[in-house]
Each structure stands twice: as C-alpha cells, then as structure tokens.
Amino acid sequence: MRGADPETVRRALESGEPFPGTAGFAGRLDGRLVRDVLGRQPLFGTPADWGFSPADVSATAPTPVPPGHVRERVDGELVDRRRWSLPDPPVADDTEAVEAVERAVHGAVTGVDDGSLAVAFSGGVDSALVAAGVPDAPCYVAGFPEAHDVAAAREAAAAMDRELRVVELTHADMERAVPRVVAATGRTNAMDVAIALPLYLVAERVAADGVDRLAVGQGADELFGGYAKVVDPAADDRVAATTVRGATRETIRSLPDQLARDALTLRAAGVEPVTPLVADRVVTAALPLPGHLLATPDERKIALRRAAAGWLPDDVVTADKKALQYGSLVSRELDRLARQAGFKRRMDRHVDRYVESLID
Structure with missing residues (x-):
C-alpha cells in the first residue's frame, strides 16, 4: 500500500469516508486493488498482476484502476466497484x-x-x-x-x-x-x-x-x-x-x-x-x-x-x-521543433505526430 497504512484504508473502506486524513493512497489490500477518490496514486493491472506504473505489470497496456474504486475478482470476472465519491458539501460562510x-x-x-x-x-x-x-x-x-x-x-x-x-x-x-x-x-x-x-x-x-x-x-x-x-x-x-x-x-x-x-x-x-x-x-x-x-x-x-x-x-x-x-x-518550443522537422501547422495533430516520430 502506497500513501497510507493498510489499517487506515481498511477503515475508509468500511466507513465509505473518502478523505480519511491521507495524501492519497493505492495498492493491494486483502486480495483487492484500491485507489483513493482523487486517484492521487496511479495504480494498474489486476490483483494478481499489478503495479504503480504500467511498466510494473506484465500485461501489455494494463488498465488503470479508476479513482475511488476497488478492483477484485468476482466469480472469475474482474470487477471495478466504486467505494468512494467526491462529496458535495453545502456552501460555507x-x-x-x-x-x-x-x-x-x-x-x-x-x-x-x-x-x-x-x-x-x-x-x-x-x-x-x-x-x-x-x-x-x-x-x-x-x-x-x-x-x-x-x-x-x-x-x-x-x-x-x-x-x-x-x-x-x-x-x-x-x-x-x-x-x-x-x-x-x-x-x-x-x-x-x-x-x-x-x-x-x-x-x-x-x-x-x-x-x-x-x-x-x-x-x-x-x-x-x-x-x-x-x-x-x-x-x-x-x-x-x-x-x-x-x-x-x-x-x-x-x-x-x-x-x-x-x-x-x-x-x-x-x-x-x-x-x-x-x-x-x-x-x-x-x-x-x-x-x-x-x-x-x-x-x-x-x-x-x-x-x-x-x-x-x-x-x-x-x-x-x-x-x-x-x-x-x-x-512553444515543442511546436517549433515539430515545424523544423517538417510537421507543419496545416497538418492535423502536427505536434503529436512529431512526438510519435521521436518514439519511432
């Protein structure tokens, strides 16, 4: 568990409290993946194959756990269940x-x-x-x-x-x-x-x-x-x-x-x-x-x-x-580099295409 101790997260799961006094948390807990309501810690994969970045997971293009959700296996199926939602308190003085x-x-x-x-x-x-x-x-x-x-x-x-x-x-x-x-x-x-x-x-x-x-x-x-x-x-x-x-x-x-x-x-x-x-x-x-x-x-x-x-x-x-x-x-300079490399502004997604060319 990153960002909070496991017992704090367990209490938040039981109470449904979205802000239990942490700076955000994510990780594997009791066979499930959990991620806080604002997704302040990234989390990917499945309870059996997971990590805090895509590179930590063996699967190609692992999906992120949605913020405020628990990801678990239920009857063999991977399920995301919302556990926390962003509160909407009344306007304060x-x-x-x-x-x-x-x-x-x-x-x-x-x-x-x-x-x-x-x-x-x-x-x-x-x-x-x-x-x-x-x-x-x-x-x-x-x-x-x-x-x-x-x-x-x-x-x-x-x-x-x-x-x-x-x-x-x-x-x-x-x-x-x-x-x-x-x-x-x-x-x-x-x-x-x-x-x-x-x-x-x-x-x-x-x-x-x-x-x-x-x-x-x-x-x-x-x-x-x-x-x-x-x-x-x-x-x-x-x-x-x-x-x-x-x-x-x-x-x-x-x-x-x-x-x-x-x-x-x-x-x-x-x-x-x-x-x-x-x-x-x-x-x-x-x-x-x-x-x-x-x-x-x-x-x-x-x-x-x-x-x-x-x-x-x-x-x-x-x-x-x-x-x-x-x-x-x-x-500004990324746009300049793209144009210097031949990706002109008249082209659709010209900077995106320049970025992709650097990867290729």
Missing part, C-alpha cells in the same frame, strides 16, 4: 471558509518532511506556499532563458529569500526527454507531453543533485478556481457547468488523470512526488467554497490567496501564473 483553507494549507505544507526534498518553484502562489512550508529546501525552476516562469521564480525567490536553481532548457534536452516521458506515461498527445517535459527535466536535475523527493504545487488550480474557464462558465464551451462552483468541480474531476501523469513522470526521472496541496485536509477545505471565493472576472484562486496573505510577500500572493507548458515556453 465566507469567513469560516477562508479560515478553513488557511488552516488546511498551512498544516499540509508545514507537515511535509523536508529531508532530501526540493521544491518545484514557478514564482506563483501555489509553489510559493509549498516552499514556505519547507524553508530549508532548495527551489528549482525549469524553462528556456526568456521564459516567464524563470523570471517570476527569480523575483519570488528573492522576495522570499530562498535559494533558486534554474534548469535552463534546450531543444536537445526536449528531444532526449520526449521518449522517456512517453515511455513513463504512455501518452503522446502534445498537451500531456508539453506539461510533463519541464517536470521531467527539473526532476532529473533534482535527482542528479542527490535529492530524491520533489514537492510540487499541483492541484491548487483545480481545487481553488485557477482556470480562466471557470470564471464565466455559462459562456465558456470548455465546461458543461453554468456556475463557478460547478465548473470548479469539473476541473477537480480532471485531477486523477493529471496527477497520474505527473507522478509517473517524476518517478521516471528518479524522484518521488510530494503533493501537499491535494492532501485530504486541503480538498475538504476547498469543496465548500462559494463561487465568489473561487474566481471572478478580476481574480482567481481568491480564497487561496487570502489564506496566503500575511505569510507570503504581497507580490507573490498576487502574482500572475501561466500554465507550466506555457510559462516554461516548452509548448
């Missing part, structure tokens, strides 16, 4: 809601064991909160020299008086890493590869520096209303919901797929991921937030920023954050 977020986030990030730990640091409020919880851990940022994330990380690290190590990316780095990322994740689409590449390359540097755990701020955008598409969901065809809370729940449901990709990527680079902002206590505090504390046309991640005020420098609390693939410029 504004003051109580922000205080709950502050307590949960502070407890989660300061509770991280800082032994042999580094922080993936982009200069935004998410990674800054993680870094604040482990003040002695070195911070790393990956990007091309002119990337937004590199400049933002330098400014934030200076404001927080933190050591920052910059991993300057090159085209050769990307071409070398693409096959490794694809092998680890099983994904060749441009979006997933562009997100995974900077994670892999910063983790590779962290491992080379003798550190074997990397703390990341993943999950905060999904939980706290960090995406533009949740601001006015009724007018945005990227979400089905018509309210900010509803659209935020849609992004939360996307977490299992994203967290699995990131965990597999980081482990392939030689480090173990640490994700305090998706700990049970943080998710429990985020779910009751009213829409106006998630996102408005003027601000996103409102409750999280209020919780960070007074702990982080003001400029870091309010800092703009680009998505990893754009803030590092990896998405």
